[in-house]
Structures are given as structure tokens and as C-alpha cells.
Amino acid sequence: MTPQKRSLYLIDGAGYYYRAYFAIRQYLSNSKGTPTNAVYGFALMLKKIMKDKTPDYALIVFDSKEKTFRHEMYELYKAHRPKMPDDLAVQLPFIDRLIEGYNLSAIKEPGYEADDLIGTIAVKAAKEGYDVVIATSDKDMMQLIAPGVRIFDPMKDKLIGPKEVREKFGAGPDKVADVLGLMGDSSDNIPGVPGVGEKTARALVAEYGGMEKVLKAAEGMSKKKLKENLIEYAEQARLSKQLATIKLDSPVKFDPEKWKVGGPDNEKLKALYSELEFARML
Structure with a gap:
């Protein structure tokens, strides 16, 4: 009988507290007026993972506040994003608590995004024989799906593998960055090629097999404007693909023994839930 693989959950920390904050739009607060919507959503997500999925190892990964190597490549990367809302910022210490x-480890690395740390650890862990699950709702991370690496979206309670990636992007995980590079990504201010949306980018990659092949074939395309834009903005497309590509060699220490899941500290959780007045969590 083949022994069951050790499971490692890599949790997109900032992705989830932002999504929780925007998903729970009714104003939640305790009797002291402290906002609690992001903490509450984050707590529900952690509970779903830790109780329902029972991972052997788990690590929460955050973005660093410093600019990253992507800002050096493209000054306008994420330039349009507003600063963190004040009523979210005050909730972060509660998320830390x-x-x-839960007695879980959390990491971040100056100059790198959570995606890059998750990607680097996922590749290493899969090679070491772990069953890696990335807990995220970020479509960009679909490029990381590979043998031994899947995505779990707690918001939709859905596991995502190669089949779901093909349904979303019209191509496998290895071509996700090609599609994103052509279409751009407004959430990260990645420009892509003007006039090329998701539908066109999917079709081009499906037909030609990748960005370089698309750009090479542009000269012979019948659609005049598409042809002109692919030729004129070829370098912008290549830059956009680089920006959308998750780095797999980030300087992060692979130390799974530190990420081993023990039991939660129920007294600490009870004190926190009481302070925030999360009656359903007590």
C-alpha cells in the first residue's frame, strides 16, 4: 500500500484579508466600534482549511510593503492601487493574533510578492514529495499548477487542477502567463496589448501555442488592427508576460518542519473571539 503524501497548504494571506474585507461589505464591528469584517472572513477561511482539510503542514504567506523587482522592471506596476483602507489596516493586528x-507560521520577504514565495516553495515541496495545495482566489497562481500542486479556493470551496485552468484560460498552466501578457491585468496595472482582451488572448494562444509564436505570426494575420497592435506593442507584451510570471527561485528558506501543524491554542482563540464578539466562533 502506497503511503499517503504529506499535505502542505500554502495560504495567500494578504489575498484573503483583502477579499474578506471587500466580500463582507456590511459594516461589522464589536461594541467598541472596532471594524471586524476582514478578521471575521479570514477566521472563517482558516477554520475551513484547518478543520475541513486537516493539512499536515501549513504556511501563511504575505506580501512585503517594500517595492518589488517588478517595480524595477515597470515603474507603473500596481501604481494605480490606493493605499490600504484605514478600517482594514486596524484589523491586521487581530489577524496576526x-x-x-492557530499556532501557524507566517512569512514575507522584502522585495518579493507572496506569489513568488508561494511559487518557490510549491515547486520545492512538490519535488520533495509533498501534496501541495495553494489556498488562493488569485487567477495568476493557476500557472503554478503541476503534478503535486493544486489550488483550493476557500471562497468557492473548489479544488482547481489543469482541467479548470484550461476552462479558464483555454490553455494549460504553462501558458497562463502568455495569456495574461497579451491581455494585460488591470488589477496589477499590467498593460498587455491594446485591444486584446481575455477572449482574444485565449484564442491566439490556443491557435499559435504561446506568446512568441503569436508575435511571430502577427505579420500574416488578416485582422488589420490586431496585426498592427501585436507588431507595435510586441515588446510591451513581452514585458507584460515577465510581470505576470511568478518567480520560482525567490530567496525563501524551505523549512517544512517549522510549518508542521499542531493543535490551536484554544484559550488564545477564545480570548480573541470574545474581544471581537464573534459569538458564532466561540
Whole structure:
């Protein structure tokens, strides 16, 4: 009988507290007026993963506040994003206490995004024989799906593998960055090629097999404007693909023994939930 693989959950920390904040739009607060919507959503997500999925190892990964190597490549990368809302910022210490209450490890690395740390660890862990699950709702991370690496979206309670990537992008995980490079990504201010949306980018990659092949074939395309834009903005497309590509050699230490899941500190969690008045969590 083949022994069951050790499971490692890599949790997109900032992705989830932002999504929780925007998903729970009704104003939640305790009797002292402290906002609690992001903490509450984050708590529900952690509970779903830790109780329902029971991972052997788990790590929460955050973005660093410093600019990254992508800003050096493209000054306008994420330039349009507003600063963190004040009523979210005040909830972050409670999220830190929540993570501490679950006795989970959390990491970040100056100059790198959570995606890059997750990608680097996922590749290494899969090679070491772990069953890696990335907990995220970020479509960009679909490029990381590979043998031994899947995505779990707690918001949709859905596991994502190569089949779901093909349904979303019209191509396998290895071509996700090609599609994103052509279509751009407004959430990250990645420009892409003007006039090329998701539908066109999917069709081009499906027909020609990748960005370089698309750009090479542009000269012979019948659609005049598409042809002109692919030729004129070829370098912008290549830059956009680079910006959308997750780095797999980030300087992050692979130390799974530190990420081993023990039991939560129920007293700490109870104290936190009482302070925030999360009656359903008590």
C-alpha cells in the first residue's frame, strides 16, 4: 500500500484579508466600534482549511510593503492601487493574533510578492514529495499548477487542477502567463496589448501555442488592427508576460518542519473571539 503524501497548504494571506474585507461589505464591528469584517472572513477561511482539510503542514504567506523587482522592471506596476483602507489596516493586528492562536507560521520577504514565495516553495515541496495545495482566489497562481500542486479556493470551496485552468484560460498552466501578457491585468496595472482582451488572448494562444509564436505570426494575420497592435506593442507584451510570471527561485528558506501543524491554542482563540464578539466562533 502506497503511503499517503504529506499535505502542505500554502495560504495567500494578504489575498484573503483583502477579499474578506471587500466580500463582507456590511459594516461589522464589536461594541467598541472596532471594524471586524476582514478578521471575521479570514477566521472563517482558516477554520475551513484547518478543520475541513486537516493539512499536515501549513504556511501563511504575505506580501512585503517594500517595492518589488517588478517595480524595477515597470515603474507603473500596481501604481494605480490606493493605499490600504484605514478600517482594514486596524484589523491586521487581530489577524496576526488569529494566526498565532492557530499556532501557524507566517512569512514575507522584502522585495518579493507572496506569489513568488508561494511559487518557490510549491515547486520545492512538490519535488520533495509533498501534496501541495495553494489556498488562493488569485487567477495568476493557476500557472503554478503541476503534478503535486493544486489550488483550493476557500471562497468557492473548489479544488482547481489543469482541467479548470484550461476552462479558464483555454490553455494549460504553462501558458497562463502568455495569456495574461497579451491581455494585460488591470488589477496589477499590467498593460498587455491594446485591444486584446481575455477572449482574444485565449484564442491566439490556443491557435499559435504561446506568446512568441503569436508575435511571430502577427505579420500574416488578416485582422488589420490586431496585426498592427501585436507588431507595435510586441515588446510591451513581452514585458507584460515577465510581470505576470511568478518567480520560482525567490530567496525563501524551505523549512517544512517549522510549518508542521499542531493543535490551536484554544484559550488564545477564545480570548480573541470574545474581544471581537464573534459569538458564532466561540
